[in-house]
Amino acid sequence: MLEKYTIGALSKESGVNLETIRYYEKINLLNKPSRSVNGYRHYDESAIKRLRFVRRGRELGFGIAEIKTLLELADHPEHPCxxxxxxxxxxxxxxxxxxxxxxxxxxxxxxxxxxxxxxxxxxxxxxxxxxxxxxx
Amino acid sequence: MLEKYTIGALSKESGVNLETIRYYEKINLLNKPSRSVNGYRHYDESAIKRLRFVRRGRELGFGIAEIKTLLELADHPEHPCxxxxxxxxxxxxxxxxxxxxxxxxxxxxxxxxxxxxxxxxxxxxxxxxxxxxxxx
DNA sequence: CATAAAGTCTGTAGCTACTACAGGGTCAAG
DNA sequence: CTTGACCCTGTAGTAGCTACAGACTTTATG
The missing domain is CATH 1.20.5 (Single alpha-helices involved in coiled-coils or other helix-helix interfaces)
Structure with missing residues (x-):
């Protein structure tokens, strides 16, 4: 899978503030991304989707905890929704x-x-x- | 002027949480009330009105700073509104x-x-x- | 090729508007 | 005279970010 996005690119693509992305990672709303040799975070397309989902969820008034639940549900398609x-x-x-x-x-x-x-x-x-x- | 309300009574009358009243005082949204010998705060009718105004303002979605401005405007009836x-x-x-x-x-x-x-x-x-x- | 600007890193502190203690003093009822 | 309800101050926690500081790396420009 291509991991072509730096955190700045992800920020632009998702519409989520760069600092907020790091914050989301810290509170375990987002999975820890892979890092390149220099320690830079790298993301793929799925991270954009996830982050857009989070942003839209926040816009819709969902709390972080609710969004976390929804993401977990989305991650396990075998479970009924x-x-x-x-x-x-x-x-x-x-x-x-x-x-x-x-x-x-x-x-x-x-x-x-x-x-x-x-x-x-x-x-x-x-x-x-x-x-x-x-x-x- | 009768200052018959303790902070608890004011809380009940205004519908604003007791701790929140002290918080409002701390951030200078409310004037410092008089104190009895034991250090208890005492309020009069006008404090209730003011606090109800604040509560309603918050319910209407005004921020604290906006409410402060509105209170100042209300305190100076000579100014146009x-x-x-x-x-x-x-x-x-x-x-x-x-x-x-x-x-x-x-x-x-x-x-x-x-x-x-x-x-x-x-x-x-x-x-x-x-x-x-x-x-x- | 050097240097400056832009991007990234971690960590911590600040923000709004509260809320929740801890640890103490005071007051009224039984 | 003790129990419980009330009050006090001060600090820390909450959500959901945002904004640095100080250091490193990468990219663009002369």
């Missing part, structure tokens, strides 16, 4: 809650922005956020 | 982006959950997240 499904299901619920919360925030912020009396006296921030209403 | 409006506007944009991202996540996760072939072989997780599609 019921567990992975359950993880995804749990996460879906979490995501849906997050969306609802953010939509509530959106509503309040829209009201604050809509408040056009530009003096703190009329646009009393503390009360506004406290009571979830503005300038009424 | 244009700055506060701008902060809220900027934050609203951020929240809207987050909602969109989460909705994209929701879509992907729904697909993963909908994938009913319960072997990792067919439900190839890495490719799934990488390509944003599942079991096609």
């Amino acid at each position: 019921k567990e992975a499904d359950q993880l995804a299901q749990a996460h879906l619920t979490e995501v849906e809650t997050k969306i609802k919360d953010l939509q509530a925030m959106q509503e309040v912020l829209t009201k604050i922005v809509a408040c056009q009396s530009h003096t703190a006296e009329h646009c009393r921030l503390i009360e506004t956020l406290d009571q979830r209403s503005c300038c009424n | 244009k700055e506060a409006d701008q902060l809220a506007q900027a934050h609203l944009t951020e929240v809207e982006t987050k909602i969109k991202d989460l909705q994209a996540m929701q879509e992907v996760l729904t697909k993963i959950v909908a994938c009913q072939s319960h072997t990792a072989e067919h439900c190839r997780l890495i490719e799934t997240l990488d390509q944003r599609s599942c079991c096609n």
Whole structure:
């Protein structure tokens, strides 16, 4: 297998910060790569895929521990992925809650922005956020 | 002014963890409260309002620094709250982006959950997240 | 061919926003 | 008068990075 990627190249290909890659290795999220004589890390295509998976997982809001589980499941295709499904299901619920919360925030912020009396006296921030209403 | 609240009471009234209140004091987000002879902190009603504002702000996704700015604005009613409006506007944009991202996540996760072939072989997780599609 | 810039290495410290102790003092009830 | 609930300070831990310091290697330029 060709191991043509240095850590810098992997960083660019995967979109993951170079220091973060080393960090992921340290916490055993990524396997230890092979090294060339000078001690430089070298990676192959599969490392890019893995790292992209990690990045996307993080973007999707999965924690490191969850991603670790998912990677382990992916590494053992002989096992049923019921567990992975359950993880995804749990996460879906979490995501849906997050969306609802953010939509509530959106509503309040829209009201604050809509408040056009530009003096703190009329646009009393503390009360506004406290009571979830503005300038009424 | 009556300073009838101990830190524990303030914690209950504001919904902010007791240790977190001390932390907020340490980082100068909250003013240093008066102390009784034994060294216990004592708070009044305004502290509750302030702390509720902080909590709500955090819930709305504002960072500590942003909240500090908002509190300062609220403390000076003579200043126009244009700055506060701008902060809220900027934050609203951020929240809207987050909602969109989460909705994209929701879509992907729904697909993963909908994938009913319960072997990792067919439900190839890495490719799934990488390509944003599942079991096609 | 020399040198400078860019890349890599390890290790440690810093970041945000908390949370969780340890080890001690204080206060109210039974 | 002791037990338990509360409070105090200070430090260390948490997640998930990010940013150095100080050293080595590789590559590009004059």
